[in-house]
Amino acid sequence: MPVGGADGTVRIGLLGRGIGSSLTPIMHEAEGRRLGLAYRYDLIDFDRLGLDDFDLGAVLETARDLGYRGLNVTYPFKQAIIPLLDSLAPEAAAIGAVNTVVLGNGTRVGQNTDCWGFAQSVRKGLGAVPIDHVVQIGAGGAGAAVAHALVQLGARRIDIIDADVGKAEALARKVEDTRGTLAQGLAPSHLDEVIERAVGVVNATPVGMEKYPGTPIDPGLLRRRQWVADIIYFPRETELLRRAQALGCRVLPGGGMAIYQAVRAFHLFSGVEPDAAEMGRTFAAHA
Known part of the structure; x- marks a missing residue:
């Protein structure tokens, strides 16, 4: 079953710089609607928000406090975020980079779907x-x-x-x-x-x-x-x-790569298996 916030919403964010053109939020939210989930995906663009790299820890804490279910991570934070996490999934540890953080039960677990x-x-x-x-x-x-x-x-x-x-x-x-x-x-x-x-x-x-x-x-x-x-x-x-x-x-x-990493991340965030073909069609429609 999907795990959401107090109101049942599965709230997700993307951390990075210069990410205004990302189609990841569109893919996630469209698939969430198709599956009947209350699913919200926010862009957390450090450039647009005027944040420094050292604000990464504070942003991570704020996301957890606000009830985010997870975060995707893109350039330039895929390695910088590792010391801020509680644990790494085996593949993320082997790779040494994280593009997905699952938040829940007071823990921050790094994953790699890239x-x-x-x-x-x-x-x-x-x-x-x-x-x-x-x-x-x-x-x-x-x-x-x-x-x-x-x-x-x-x-x-x-x-x-x-x-x-x-x-x-x-x-x-x-x-x-x-x-x-x-x-x-x-x-x-x-x-x-x-x-x-x-x-x-x-x-x-x-x-x-x-x-x-x-x-x-x-x-x-x-x-x-x-x-x-x-x-x-x-x-x-x-x-x-x-x-x-x-x-x-x-x-x-x-x-x-953008589509398939999103497919796996969606499942990690929501606990529901998405349809890769549907997410691909959403991507193509907006590309």
Whole structure:
């Protein structure tokens, strides 16, 4: 049975910066109505509210006091929120990043639905593409989930590129500890030498969002034989994907990941299994 506040409402929020274009609230609320739930989803945009990063703890406490059932977490808080939680689900602990916090019974439990969401998006959106050697751009909270998803999908080698080389190397070590995947963390200066051999490229940075326009790499480095995925879905088509498609690459927008992570989060928040197809149709109608 769904667990709501004192008035029976399942109240959820999204914590992040520059999230005004997010379709997550629309997907959640539409599915809640379809299932007959009193379901409310709020945007808690630190930019719009003029909040500093150090206000994260206070916002989390306020959400709990107001009876929120849970929170989704996006850039730049997926790792910063971890010390503020009471416990982590096993997958979130293994990944080292949280995008979903379940609030209830006085506890704050961190979950990660991004990993399954990205893997499911690849399965549904790209099908049986070669995945043995992938270059991933970005080693932050979303990047951690994507790297683990790539391992689950069968990647044998992952080159993780990040300006913070220490962060990229740490993520590579963590990925190698899972299923023996060969992974290495590299500085952007090494991109030219590794991307040539890769079969796939994933952008797991915020570069390409409406707030951070541009491309995370030089699109001229891409090859027609490669597939290119982006975790960003606003804008619906990033500049990276537009340029990659023009080259003849198969592309995967971030919409699929957004849908599937929301599907799993909805169940964690409400206790009710949502219909992924319905949530996908809601997303498509507003994209």
